Amino acid sequence: MRRPSLIAAALAAALGAVPAPARETLTIGITQYPSTLHPSIESMAAKSYVHGFALRPITVHDAEWKVVCRLCEQLPTLENGGAVPERAPNGSPGVAVTYRLREKAAWGDGTPITVEDILFAWEAGREPTTGIGPAELYRSLYRITVQDQRTVTLHFDKLTFEYNAINELRPLPAHLERSIWQADPRTYRNRTLYDRDPARPGLWSGPYRVVAAQAGASLTLERNPAWHGPEPPFRRIIIRTVENTAALEANLLAGQVDMIAGELGLPLDQALALERRAGNRFRFHYQPGLVYEHIDLNLDLPALADRRVREALLRAIDRDQIVQRLFDGRVPVAHSFVNPLDRMYDATLPRIPFDPEGAQRLLDEAGWRVGADGIRRNAAGERLSLELMTTAGNRSRELVQQVLQAMWRAVGVEIRIRNEPPRVFFGETVSRRRFQGMALFAWISAPENVPRTILHSSEIPSEARNWAGQNYTGFRHAEMDELLERLPVTLEAEARRPLWRRVQEIYATDIPVIPLFFRADAHIWPRWLDGVRPTGHLAPSSLWVEEWRVLP
Amino acid sequence: MLRLIGARLVQAALTVILLSFAAYALIELMPGDPIDVAIASDPRLSAADAERLRALYGLDRPLAERYLAWAASAALGEFGFSRLFAAPTSEVLGSALLNSTALLLPSTLASAAIGIGLGILAARRPRGSLDTMVNAVAFAGIAMPSFWLAILLIILFAVLLGWFPAGGPPLEPGPAAWLHHLALPWLTLTVLGLAAYARQTRAAMIEALGEPWIRTARAKGAPASRVLLHHAFPNAAIPVITVAALDFATLVSGALVVETVFAWPGMGKLLYDAILGNDYNLALLALLLAALVTLAANLAADILQIAIDPRLRR
Numbered sequence: 001m002r003r004p005s006l007i008a009a010a011l012a013a014a015l016g017a018v019p020a021p022a023r024e025t026l027t028i029g030i031t032q033y034p035s036t037l038h039p040s041i042e043s044m045a046a047k048s049y050v051h052g053f054a055l056r057p058i059t060v061h062d063a064e065w066k067v068v069c070r071l072c073e074q075l076p077t078l079e080n081g082g083a084v085p086e087r088a089p090n091g092s093p094g095v096a097v098t099y100r101l102r103e104k105a106a107w108g109d110g111t112p113i114t115v116e117d118i119l120f121a122w123e124a125g126r127e128p129t130t131g132i133g134p135a136e137l138y139r140s141l142y143r144i145t146v147q148d149q150r151t152v153t154l155h156f157d158k159l160t161f162e163y164n165a166i167n168e169l170r171p172l173p174a175h176l177e178r179s180i181w182q183a184d185p186r187t188y189r190n191r192t193l194y195d196r197d198p199a200r201p202g203l204w205s206g207p208y209r210v211v212a213a214q215a216g217a218s219l220t221l222e223r224n225p226a227w228h229g230p231e232p233p234f235r236r237i238i239i240r241t242v243e244n245t246a247a248l249e250a251n252l253l254a255g256q257v258d259m260i261a262g263e264l265g266l267p268l269d270q271a272l273a274l275e276r277r278a279g280n281r282f283r284f285h286y287q288p289g290l291v292y293e294h295i296d297l298n299l300d301l302p303a304l305a306d307r308r309v310r311e312a313l314l315r316a317i318d319r320d321q322i323v324q325r326l327f328d329g330r331v332p333v334a335h336s337f338v339n340p341l342d343r344m345y346d347a348t349l350p351r352i353p354f355d356p357e358g359a360q361r362l363l364d365e366a367g368w369r370v371g372a373d374g375i376r377r378n379a380a381g382e383r384l385s386l387e388l389m390t391t392a393g394n395r396s397r398e399l400v401q402q403v404l405q406a407m408w409r410a411v412g413v414e415i416r417i418r419n420e421p422p423r424v425f426f427g428e429t430v431s432r433r434r435f436q437g438m439a440l441f442a443w444i445s446a447p448e449n450v451p452r453t454i455l456h457s458s459e460i461p462s463e464a465r466n467w468a469g470q471n472y473t474g475f476r477h478a479e480m481d482e483l484l485e486r487l488p489v490t491l492e493a494e495a496r497r498p499l500w501r502r503v504q505e506i507y508a509t510d511i512p513v514i515p516l517f518f519r520a521d522a523h524i525w526p527r528w529l530d531g532v533r534p535t536g537h538l539a540p541s542s543l544w545v546e547e548w549r550v551l552p
Numbered sequence: 553m554l555r556l557i558g559a560r561l562v563q564a565a566l567t568v569i570l571l572s573f574a575a576y577a578l579i580e581l582m583p584g585d586p587i588d589v590a591i592a593s594d595p596r597l598s599a600a601d602a603e604r605l606r607a608l609y610g611l612d613r614p615l616a617e618r619y620l621a622w623a624a625s626a627a628l629g630e631f632g633f634s635r636l637f638a639a640p641t642s643e644v645l646g647s648a649l650l651n652s653t654a655l656l657l658p659s660t661l662a663s664a665a666i667g668i669g670l671g672i673l674a675a676r677r678p679r680g681s682l683d684t685m686v687n688a689v690a691f692a693g694i695a696m697p698s699f700w701l702a703i704l705l706i707i708l709f710a711v712l713l714g715w716f717p718a719g720g721p722p723l724e725p726g727p728a729a730w731l732h733h734l735a736l737p738w739l740t741l742t743v744l745g746l747a748a749y750a751r752q753t754r755a756a757m758i759e760a761l762g763e764p765w766i767r768t769a770r771a772k773g774a775p776a777s778r779v780l781l782h783h784a785f786p787n788a789a790i791p792v793i794t795v796a797a798l799d800f801a802t803l804v805s806g807a808l809v810v811e812t813v814f815a816w817p818g819m820g821k822l823l824y825d826a827i828l829g830n831d832y833n834l835a836l837l838a839l840l841l842a843a844l845v846t847l848a849a850n851l852a853a854d855i856l857q858i859a860i861d862p863r864l865r866r
Contacts, residue, residue: 195638216817242815254710427583468599
């Protein structure tokens with residue numbers, strides 16, 4: 001034995017080094033720790049990931065981006081009679097949707113999951129002082145009719161094509177939480193057992209339940225004996241939080257974590273570099289998703305108000321090359337905000353190609369002529385100089401920004417880079433439309449998400465509206481407004497398709513935004529793990545943990 | 553002495569009050585609020601939701617009103633709830649403080665002991681080979697970014713040799729597991745910390761060794777070790793005590809970079825997260841605690857310096 005090995009053995013013996021975990025334990029590294037474990041209060045990716053193992057929603061979007069039942073027996077539809085249109089008390093068209101919970105569904109302490117748990121979740125959600133985040137579902141769901149202990153009819157005051165997707169209505173264990181909530185709804189979020197005593201078995205309804213929590217550091221989950229579905233593969237799952245991605249990578253290489261969850265893992269460039277160095281030790285999977293990187297153009301600026309200038313800006317950039325060079329071709333180029341994986345994506349729409357000559361021609365037509373210094377000027381002598389902003393410290397975005405600057409400079413457009421910390425950028429500059437030119441950032445959406453808040457003319461933030469709305473470009477298009485209003489209430493998928501096509505067409509030809517690419521999550525798994533299916537949308541892969549398996 | 557302590561306590565109370573308001577106002581001045589942060593991570597939050605949540609958290613009230621409400625509660629020992637950690641602030645702080653103490657106390661003591669020892673040895677023969685070596689170590693310790701050294705140690709001892717875990721608190725109970733997990737962060741902080749002690753001690757010792765009373769002691773035949781430790785070191789200890797007092801204060805303000813790289817949930821990371829997440833209650837309590845301990849450590853250093861050097865009593 002060589003000296004280092006002797007020293008290592010001696011140290012390990014002296015310090016009680018922990019042996020490598022057996023395959024009955026899976027340790028997952030993520031970069032965020034959930035600030036609360038309550039299913040309805042606040043929303044963050046780390047919490048969704050943990051809940052994927054330990055809680056089952058009634059419905060969810062699956063890996064094929066379809067709404068499916070997880071806690072209900074059959075997805076109610078207008079066709080199978082589970083959903084029935086009706087008139088809401090306010091006179092608007094509504095719908096009554098009936099869900100039947102799975103027979104053996106139970107909380108971790110053996111208490112059956114019943115309509116009581118749905119009723120409690122609804123009552124708590126409707127109460128403004130409970131502090132639930134997005135409350136639209138609770139506002140729209142105006143009445144609940146109990147059929148029996150497992151069957152419930154939900155009455156909504158509007159009828160949209162997503163009428164049966166109640167992904168956000170998470171049953172809460174009424175037998176444990178109701179009395180705590182009733183004592184004082186205003187302070188309930190500070191007293192919920194999900195945060196005060198997360199190891200209480202009755203809080204959890206998934207294949208696993210939380211058995212230990214080290215705030216800010218780790219969560220330990222073990223198989224839930226009351227779970228009604230197929231047995232999940234590991235006796236124990238440990239979720240470790242390592243916020244520094246270099247340290248997270250080191251933890252993976254040192255064997256302290258078995259895998260890095262793509263939902264909250266390494267940035268793409270770091271994962272690609274790691275794959276080059278350690279590709280034989282792990283399996284790498286790059287899942288394109290709904291995070292849409294794009295550039296919002298401030299259409300109030302005279303130069304950008306001209307559609308020809310916007311088209312020229314798009315023609316001047318080689319997005320394929322950006323994606324190839326910076327991301328190894330692992331992220332799909334975006335041609336609109338609709339992801340190619342979305343069923344409403346239209347691949348036949350015209351695409352504006354990389355065409356620097358065409359860009360120059362358009363700028364000439366728009367009255368921007370190349371000056372002596374290579375920068376274009378209009379008849380008044382004003383330089384075509386635009387500000388390009390993004391979030392400071394985001395290495396990928398800053399790289400993209402520099403490449404774009406060079407590409408636009410080549411057609412005579414001067415780009416002034418001015419970046420700000422995310423809080424300032426989002427909290428002030430973008431949300432109050434203070435960017436003087438272009439803002440590079442990402443939108444997170446959901447499958448078939450109608451982009452009303454970002455494209456409808458009524459959603460332009462202004463002081464008069466207290467800066468509400470996300471139409472930061474200031475885009476106004478009467479036909480787009482009408483389409484965005486019709487889309488949610490068009491129930492038939494095939495009837496929506498032409499509307500979606502037209503929305504994408506207007507977006508692609510009017511160019512209020514320069515689409516760049518859809519970000520991809522880098523999932524890094526051990527070679528012995530199989531069956532993990534990332535979705536690409538907000539539902540995490542952990543929701544299907546019972547399908548994961550250990551390869552021999 | 554009592555008058556000095558009294559004056560310092562009054563000064564500390566005023567500093568804490570001013571600091572609490574300044575901290576509150578500075579957090580308030582940061583762009584965006586907790587709800588803006590929530591909106592950025594949850595696209596489903598509507599404008600109406602944001603307004604409701606702002607009212608619920610009291611964020612729609614004027615700054616002075618909120619500060620006074622907080623100060624009134626704080627005066628009664630009620631420091632409120634942490635929004636980020638969904639627990640009482642005292643509870644969150646208690647656990648982070650324990651973690652930081654476990655991380656920083658041993659490394660501070662080790663870096664002080666090693667650094668002072670190296671400084672004394674180097675001062676014996678300025679520009680000698682040992683002095684050159686100590687200087688090199690001290691310069692390296694000061695120049696090395698903590699994250700770089702931490703990552704380097706992780707790669708060497710966790711990834712390549714596999715001797716120690718790469719970070720995080722242990723999941724298993726027992727002191728052996730804690731020692732195993734703390735080894736690398738301790739090593740990092742000790743290497744980084746000893747540089748300041750070594751340089752301060754060396755400089756002060758060289759100055760003290762040039763004083764006339766040292767020549768007198770040597771002329772009277774005092775052994776070299778006695779000259780160094782009994783005559784020179786007490787005179788050289790004053791700047792070292794100042795460094796130690798500042799170091800002691802970091803026990804409650806934490807070591808942000810090292811805690812982040814080693815995924816160690818201590819005070820530095822907690823304070824950083826609380827400020828960025830607009831967790832007023834937590835950030836204020838942590839800042840005030842750090843200020844109090846810094847003031848107390850400075851007071852202790854003053855008293856110790858006066859005890860060592862009676863001339864300072866005048």
